[in-house]
Amino acid sequence: MSVIVRMAPSPTGFLHIGNVRTFLFNWLYARHEGGQIRLRIENTDTAREVAEATDFIQESLQWLGIDWDGEITFQLDRMDDCRRVAEQLVAEGKAYEDEGAIRFRMPDEGVTAWDDVIRGRVEVPNESIEDLVLVRSDGRPTYNFASPMEDVWDGITHVIRGEDHISNTPKQLNIIRAVGGDLPTYAHCPNVNGGDGKKLSKRHGAVGVDEFRNAGYLPPALMNFLALLGWAPDGETTVMSRDELVERFELARVSPSPAQFDYAKLDWLNGVYQRALAPEAFAHALVLWLGEHGYEWDAERVRKAAPLVQEKISRLGEFPSFAGFLFQDVEPASVDGGAEVVAAAGDALAELEPFTAESIESALRGVLERLGLKPRQGFQPIRVAVTGSKVSPGLFESIELLGRETTLARLRRAAATAA
């Protein structure tokens, strides 16, 4: 039997990174097994802004590299089918009317159990399961009714979802049995928490896929990181491409215990991917990112600056603050005590030919030698004068890119201010 799984977000706005991790497990499993994955919007309740949120969800998924098969379906579209089934259940005595609503009759004795791919056997005493509402008094089916029904109608073979659904599972199992549907296999993924072990939320950092995109993370890096939250192919491997993840993913190896989202590790991994990019590819990504985020900086110059920062920043979003001095004027910073070397540097560069990183370096080293300064002492005031910061890309390459005119202006201004 061919595998069919589904991603079932509710259209409440942005896509939470924790949900995306669960979707990723669905996707990896489907692709690994050569099966199908559906995108189903669970909009039984939120009728507002559905279209917009749905677009947003698709965009985020596509950006990350998670695709799906077939048309998107909406839970709301199957209201009538759900109602019909509910009425049938009432006719069969398996459900009953209650103040205008329809309730399902849960078994009172024994246990409802299933073999969870991730957790093993889970058993829940039936006496702890209440008769649940199938259809509200206004005629709308509830989530716990619509969701399993859709799983049956869509032929879902594996329901892979968050652990917060564990307690819904026995309810849905009983409903599917009552309608005579095939029971899917269930796999409940662990939660993704923040650094304090609490549910990941805004106060921990970025949580929406769009936020990670805006911060300048690379999709394959984020995917790689997410896959490692609750799953590992072995004890050694950590860097894996999209294809490699698909090839190696095993649902049964997903851990049942919750994981914490480590932003520092994500940054490291993103840096790994960034450095592995061909220089042109990195430059291209940088130009695109800047364009999408409102920077109208000269693309040609961005491409030239890219190699200077590729191994120094860990995400695209760090570029503006790290290399912005190449594109806009800087706040004059204090070169305390460095007025002399700054002024001398200006003189040395004024007539320098050619004006290349190599010649700039030897000219400036000559200046330091004459003044009896160590590189550390001499270059730092120059750096601060030229870049406006104590931290920057390589000084000589930066000066070459900046150009003689701007460099001299900044050096002279700094020398004058310090004097």
Place this chain on the structure above:
RNA sequence: GCCCCCAUCGACUAGCGGUCCAGGUCGCGGCCCUUUCAAGGCCGUAGCACGGGUUCGAAUCCCGUUGGGGGCACCA
């Protein structure tokens, strides 16, 4: 309160009865390299929650305790 789930370094994890005085990665600390910051190289730091069993032998199996988390809606 009731039900369910979880438990290896600070974090992500490997381990599925002996090869583990527990391995990898991030982080952190130190050293090297070095024009800053990174990157890179080397070294180091730190863990099987606790208590009972089972067994010749337990991080690995069972029970309990403690601690976390989730759920108990005419929300999804």
